[in-house]
Amino acid sequence: xxxxxxxxxxxxxxxxxxxxxxxxxSQHNDIQIALIGRxxxxxxxxxxxxxEILKRLNxxxxxxxxxxxxxxxxAIRRKRKSSLHIAMQMVHxxxxxxxxxxxxxxxxxxxxxxxxxxxxxxDRPGLGIPLPAVERVSLLIDVGAxxxxxxxxxxxxxxxxxxxxxxxxxxERPMIGLxxxxxxxxxxxxxxxxxxxxxxxxxxxxxxxxxxxxxxxGVTDVVVCEGLTGNILLKFIEGTGEALFSLMKAExxxxxxxxxxxxxxxxxxxxxSRRFDYERTGGTPLLGVNGxxxxxxxxxxxxxxxxxxxxxxxxxxxxxxxxxxxELEEGGVRSGN
Amino acid sequence: xxxxxxxxxxxxxxxxxxxxxxxxxSQHNDIQIALIGRxxxxxxxxxxxxxEILKRLNxxxxxxxxxxxxxxxxAIRRKRKSSLHIAMQMVHxxxxxxxxxxxxxxxxxxxxxxxxxxxxxxDRPGLGIPLPAVERVSLLIDVGAxxxxxxxxxxxxxxxxxxxxxxxxxxERPMIGLxxxxxxxxxxxxxxxxxxxxxxxxxxxxxxxxxxxxxxxGVTDVVVCEGLTGNILLKFIEGTGEALFSLMKAExxxxxxxxxxxxxxxxxxxxxSRRFDYERTGGTPLLGVNGxxxxxxxxxxxxxxxxxxxxxxxxxxxxxxxxxxxELEEGGVRSGN
Numbered sequence: 247x248x249x250x251x252x253x254x255x256x257x258x259x260x261x262x263x264x265x266x267x268x269x270x271x272s273q274h275n276d277i278q279i280a281l282i283g284r285x286x287x288x289x290x291x292x293x294x295x296x297x298e299i300l301k302r303l304n305x306x307x308x309x310x311x312x313x314x315x316x317x318x319x320x321a322i323r324r325k326r327k328s329s330l331h332i333a334m335q336m337v338h339x340x341x342x343x344x345x346x347x348x349x350x351x352x353x354x355x356x357x358x359x360x361x362x363x364x365x366x367x368x369d370r371p372g373l374g375i376p377l378p379a380v381e382r383v384s385l386l387i388d389v390g391a392x393x394x395x396x397x398x399x400x401x402x403x404x405x406x407x408x409x410x411x412x413x414x415x416x417x418e419r420p421m422i423g424l425x426x427x428x429x430x431x432x433x434x435x436x437x438x439x440x441x442x443x444x445x446x447x448x449x450x451x452x453x454x455x456x457x458x459x460x461x462x463x464g465v466t467d468v469v470v471c472e473g474l475t476g477n478i479l480l481k482f483i484e485g486t487g488e489a490l491f492s493l494m495k496a497e498x499x500x501x502x503x504x505x506x507x508x509x510x511x512x513x514x515x516x517x518x519s520r521r522f523d524y525e526r527t528g529g530t531p532l533l534g535v536n537g538x539x540x541x542x543x544x545x546x547x548x549x550x551x552x553x554x555x556x557x558x559x560x561x562x563x564x565x566x567x568x569x570x571x572x573e574l575e576e577g578g579v580r581s582g583n
Numbered sequence: 584x585x586x587x588x589x590x591x592x593x594x595x596x597x598x599x600x601x602x603x604x605x606x607x608x609s610q611h612n613d614i615q616i617a618l619i620g621r622x623x624x625x626x627x628x629x630x631x632x633x634x635e636i637l638k639r640l641n642x643x644x645x646x647x648x649x650x651x652x653x654x655x656x657x658a659i660r661r662k663r664k665s666s667l668h669i670a671m672q673m674v675h676x677x678x679x680x681x682x683x684x685x686x687x688x689x690x691x692x693x694x695x696x697x698x699x700x701x702x703x704x705x706d707r708p709g710l711g712i713p714l715p716a717v718e719r720v721s722l723l724i725d726v727g728a729x730x731x732x733x734x735x736x737x738x739x740x741x742x743x744x745x746x747x748x749x750x751x752x753x754x755e756r757p758m759i760g761l762x763x764x765x766x767x768x769x770x771x772x773x774x775x776x777x778x779x780x781x782x783x784x785x786x787x788x789x790x791x792x793x794x795x796x797x798x799x800x801g802v803t804d805v806v807v808c809e810g811l812t813g814n815i816l817l818k819f820i821e822g823t824g825e826a827l828f829s830l831m832k833a834e835x836x837x838x839x840x841x842x843x844x845x846x847x848x849x850x851x852x853x854x855x856s857r858r859f860d861y862e863r864t865g866g867t868p869l870l871g872v873n874g875x876x877x878x879x880x881x882x883x884x885x886x887x888x889x890x891x892x893x894x895x896x897x898x899x900x901x902x903x904x905x906x907x908x909x910e911l912e913e914g915g916v917r918s919g920n
Contacts (some may be wrong), residue, residue: 260671264683317769380826390764394772425725432654435731435811458815459822464871474772475812478795482816484822489717 247276249558250333250342253283254311255349257545260284263348264291266551271299273552277559278302280342282329284309308332314544318352322360330354334361337537344538344558346529348546355391358535365567367574371534372403373473373541374410375480379464385411386461386469389476391532397440398425400470404450405573406533407468413569414561415467418500423456423466425475430455441470449576528553531561533570538562584613586895587670587679591648592622592686594882599619601628603888608636612887614896615639617679619666621646645669651881655689656875659697671698674874681875681895683866685883692728702904704911706873707732709740709748710810710878716801722748723798723806728869729812734777737761737807741787742910743799743870744805750906751898752804760793760803762812767792778807786913794853796848865890868898870889875899 251267260283267279281288285305292303310327312321325331334357336342348356351373356393358371374387387407392399404422411420424442426434431442433455445452456465461479471479478528528550529540538561542554561567588604590597596652597620601832618625622642626793629640646754649658662668667686671694673679684691688710695701695708724740725732732740741759748757768779770792793802798816808816811884831874865887866877875898879891898904 300880315767380830393764425815427730427811430652458818458820461819462823462826464877471815474764475815477825478808478812478816479819481795482798482819483795483823486799488796489799493717 247279247343247559247562248278248328248336248341249555250280250282250306251551251555252283252329252333252345252347252349253288254308254329255347256542256551257348258547259348260287261291262547263301263551264288265548266546266555267303268292268295268299269548269552270555271295271302274535274556274559277555278304279555280304280306280336282306282308282332282336283311306336312350312353314350316350316353318350319356319360321350322353322356331361334358334539337539338362340493343562344540346540346542346551346558348542348544348551348554348555351390351541351544352542354539355532358532358537358539360565362537362539365534365536365571365574368402368406368534368570370399371401371532372399372406373530373532374403374407374468375476375530377461377464377469377483380460381464382467383415384461384464384469385415386466386471386476386480387533388471388473389480390473392473393477394474395437397437397444400437400441400472401444401448402534402574404445404452404468404470405448405521406570407470408450409569409573410531410533410566411467413564413566417467419451420467420470421453421465422450423453423460423472425461425469425471426455428455429457434469437472490566501520511565529557531557531566536567538566584680584896584899585615585617585673585678586892587617587619587643587673587682588888588892589666589670589682589684589686590618590625591645591666592672592684593879593888594685595884596685597624598628599884600888601625602885603883603892604640605629605632605636606885606889607892608632608639608788611893611896614892615641616640616892617643617670617673619643619645619669619673620648620803628646643669643673649687649690651687653687653690655687656693656697658687659690659693667694668698671876672877675699680899681877683879683888683891683895685879685881685888685891688727688878688881691876691878692869695869695874695876699872699874699876701750702871702873702907703737705743705871705907707736707739707871709736709743710867710869711740711744711805712813712867713819713855714798714801714817716799718801719804720752721798721801721804721806722752723808723813723817724870725740725808725810725813726817727810729810730814731811732774732809734774737774737778737779738785739871739911741782741789741805741807742785743907744807745787746910747868747870747903748804748902748904750903754804756788757804758790758802759787759805759807760790760797762798762806762808763792763794765792766794774809865895866892868894868903873904875903 310325310328333345370392372388373391374385411417529542532539645660647665670682707729709725710728711722748754866879869876
């Protein structure tokens with residue numbers, strides 16, 4: 247299968263993206279990768295790959311690049327020769343089975359809707375992030391594709407999250423939680439209360455409202471929220487990890503005994519950080535678009551890109567898009583579009 | 584000064600509330616405390632106090648208690664003999680200079696609005712939490728008083744947060760941030776964009792949108808958001824602390840060397856946890872109501888209650904309410920009420 251890879255998107259593009267492509271090819275024999283971007287920027291980073299892998303890497307020329315700071319919908323419409331636009335086109339035309347980008351999230355969402363297109367009946371796409379928590383990995387959806395939502399959007403996120411956890415993560419009957427400011431029925435605003443009723447009257451395994459403290463524990467398999475909330479939470483989590491790490495480092499520098507202690511604790515800290523390592527997940531599908539569009543973290547290095555390519559392969563092999571189409575037909579929650 | 588204390592509110596009421604009252608009296612010579620609740624439940628916990636302190640503790644009888652799970656506005660209206668209702672009445676009548684409760688947050692907010700009353704011109708009150716971050720303590724406002732907001736509400740939270748940080752925390756010219764899903768001007772929804780314009784055209788030291796990752800760093804002195812988002816974030820923070828602690832404990836149990844390491848690192852971990860200890864802050868004023876209404880954490884023990892009483896004393900001494908009144912007159916951002 248051919249996967250389109252935006253070689254120019256992300257903080258460490260193109261070098262780490264190219265390295266990730268090589269790594270993924272060495273891990274999966276059945277994939278080929280179209281590296282999309284400026285050939286002269288890509289070539290130096292793939293030269294060292296083995297002949298067998300080089301055969302499976304094609305460079306597809308793209309003159310333009312969409313920056314992280316550009317207005318997403320405008321950029322994706324105007325920059326028709328950008329690496330991201332071309333990657334999306336390849337998915338739309340069927341030339342590639344899916345695409346991966348670590349670039350501008352808004353542009354990936356806009357491209358997913360405008361170029362790849364929505365699944366019939368889906369009002370707005372949702373970006374879910376599998377969050378490692380104490381008891382399980384929970385899918386937090388949406389984390390920024392749809393900033394403000396209608397009850398229909400949250401309902402569709404729940405259905406797509408349910409499909410994702412069943413199909414891709416092999417969770418038998420995913421527990422669905424609706425993020426609110428309290429577990430009681432009276433909590434939340436109109437949006438949350440209307441959504442709650444939609445969930446209750448669906449075939450979803452809805453277990454009720456969840457609160458902020460339930461997320462690190464991992465009380466449900468899917469946590470549904472508006473994109474604004476999910477985005478703030480996700481970035482808060484990343485920032486907290488970094489802040490704590492730098493604080494600990496500073497404290498350890500100051501204290502000799504703490505340095506010794508740290509050495510003893512390393513295996514434990516490694517185990518903890520392994521559990522919460524987003525590079526192991528690497529990429530997450532934009533759910534609700536008519537193809538496998540996988541968003542990798544902007545800071546992705548080779549290992550994360552390779553994981554994202556693995557996620558794409560998995561999502562395609564398991565017919566992720568088709569599973570959502572079928573779910574919508576059964577669930578009967580389509581918008582008018 | 585007489586402070587009204589809801590002796591029946593909170594997870595550890597009445598024992599820890601009473602202990603907290605004794606502790607506060609031993610720390611501050613100028614306060615007296617009205618312990619409001621069932622006399623037979625309160626008495627056993629204050630018997631051991633010294634005669635000097637006992638003189639400054641008055642029990643005020645209240646037959647009813649508002650539960651954590653009750654619908655706030657209904658409970659505060661109906662239970663006129665509840666400890667919380669009576670505490671609020673004492674503030675409204677001027678009998679007490681302020682009140683503290685670790686009870687049902689919604690009922691405290693409802694009571695603040697319905698019994699103590701709003702400051703003229705304030706549309707909705709805001710509950711701010713001082714969050715310890717790497718670079719400073721940031722006030723996160725609102726964390727649940729006003730679930731969904733209009734631009735006016737967010738603007739008033741910013742003004743009140745500014746006053747709070749200047750008056751109570753002695754920050755000279757507080758930097759104000761608006762929580763959004765991106766730092767760029769185009770990010771956010773209509774609410775955020777309209778609020779941004781209000782901030783820009785005010786005398787506030789508005790430094791722009793802040794994102795989730797800016798909170799643990801402490802980029803601004805005040806972080807303004809809707810109550811729903813703030814509440815979810817706050818509970819997430821608490822839950823994460825607990826989850827990490829229990830994970831570390833479990834890992835340490837499994838590893839002998841980690842136990843030794845932990846012993847060496849204890850001074851450092853204590854220093855870190857001291858920095859992030861909410862018990863040191865203990866209570867936070869419901870900003871926008873016409874009196875010192877201080878909300879303590881539901882899980883407060885004696886030390887946190889004592890801190891909350893100290894916060895009340897401080898807020899009253901520094902004329903916190905009057906400072907907000909003056910700010911509104913100068914800022915000219917009143918609602919029509």
